[in-house]
Amino acid sequence: MQLNSGKRDVPLSASVDNSMRLKKRAVLSGSQALKAKLVGQMPLSSQSKNAASALNDTRILLHYPNLVPARLIRRYKRFLADVVLLDKTSKIELTDQEEVTVYCPNTGPMVGLLDGLPNTRVQLSKSDDPKRKYAYTLEMIQIHNGDKLVWVGVHSALANRMVEQALTLRWLTELGDYDTVRREVKFAKNSRVDFVLTAKADDGTVLHEKYVEVKSVTLALESSCSSVSRCAVFPDTVSSRAQKHVKELTELVSTKARNYAKSNENVSVAIVFIVQREDCHMFTPSIHYDKQFASLCSLAANSGIQLLCYSCGLTIDESSASGTVKLLGPLPFQH
Numbered sequence: 272m273q274l275n276s277g278k279r280d281v282p283l284s285a286s287v288d289n290s291m292r293l294k295k296r297a298v299l300s301g302s303q304a305l306k307a308k309l310v311g312q313m314p315l316s317s318q319s320k321n322a323a324s325a326l327n328d329t330r331i332l333l334h335y336p337n338l339v340p341a342r343l344i345r346r347y348k349r350f351l352a353d354v355v356l357l358d359k360t361s362k363i364e365l366t367d368q369e370e371v372t373v374y375c376p377n378t379g380p381m382v383g384l385l386d387g388l389p390n391t392r393v394q395l396s397k398s399d400d401p402k403r404k405y406a407y408t409l410e411m412i413q414i415h416n417g418d419k420l421v422w423v424g425v426h427s428a429l430a431n432r433m434v435e436q437a438l439t440l441r442w443l444t445e446l447g448d449y450d451t452v453r454r455e456v457k458f459a460k461n462s463r464v465d466f467v468l469t470a471k472a473d474d475g476t477v478l479h480e481k482y483v484e485v486k487s488v489t490l491a492l493e494s495s496c497s498s499v500s501r502c503a504v505f506p507d508t509v510s511s512r513a514q515k516h517v518k519e520l521t522e523l524v525s526t527k528a529r530n531y532a533k534s535n536e537n538v539s540v541a542i543v544f545i546v547q548r549e550d551c552h553m554f555t556p557s558i559h560y561d562k563q564f565a566s567l568c569s570l571a572a573n574s575g576i577q578l579l580c581y582s583c584g585l586t587i588d589e590s591s592a593s594g595t596v597k598l599l600g601p602l603p604f605q606h
Contacts, residue, residue: 424547430487
């Protein structure tokens with residue numbers, strides 16, 4: 272199978288390693304889900320339990336209470352963008368409105384998301400913090416994928432918040448069972464992993480620890496395969512940081528395995544890719560943009576690391592100037 276990048280075709284292996292397939296596991300019952308503990312190993316309150324029950328019906332990962340529509344003019348210096356604010360219908364520019372500089376929370380080149388400049392519709396959030404230099408933050412970009420208009424989330428750090436929500440409510444069943452969730456856990460000299468999931472026995476003994484790293488995905492490439500029209504890809508440029516994370520997590524698996532070989536503890540690792548768009552049908556590490564990262568992912572999979580990908584749907588309610596991000600489900604992983 273090949274992916275069309277716009278510059279050249281990207282070859283992909285037609286076979287999928289059995290270890291890379293998303294394995295369905297038994298979904299926790301509603302009563303079990305309500306026993307979930309919040310991040311930081313704090314138990315759920317009654318109010319939180321009721322909220323969790325309601326959210327389980329819709330699988331909402333994130334809610335934007337106040338969004339500001341705008342037209343994106345340009346993006347520059349990685350973290351900055353210029354926009355013109357629109358009215359709530361997202362169609363009419365506010366009178367006498369000058370260009371506004373906003374914060375762009377995405378370090379990558381945002382390949383495929385800026386083709387419509389200077390007429391690209393975007394959604395912003397606004398901070399009331401007077402200490403902030405830029406009051407607005409770029410949250411979503413609307414693109415046309417060749418078939419339809421699609422909202423794409425560009426706030427990379429929010430992928431961690433989405434996964435935290437999903438972990439708290441036990442929505443990512445492929446990760447197995449666990450009792451507590453810890454954030455930002457140091458595991459190497461200068462590195463932290465996004466989450467550590469811990470399963471414990473009744474006496475508090477640690478039975479299993481799973482280290483979970485999260486990556487935000489925005490790029491999609493068309494596929495020449497008729498059965499799969501669009502493939503999510505990460506990264507969209509060479510990422511030495513992402514390479515470093517995969518290397519260290521692969522080393523962690525082998526080191527922990529040796530250290531715990533004679534104990535009852537068991538350690539595993541998962542890398543979770545969150546696709547902040549709804550129009551993809553599968554996922555692959557980017558051979559075209561970062562061949563080294565793709566190679567490291569293959570080595571990681573062969574070392575027993577879970578490589579998982581989940582798709583999200585972003586919805587805008589213009590009448591209330593709000594938005595939601597919903598978990599759609601896992602995507603097949605190709606490498």
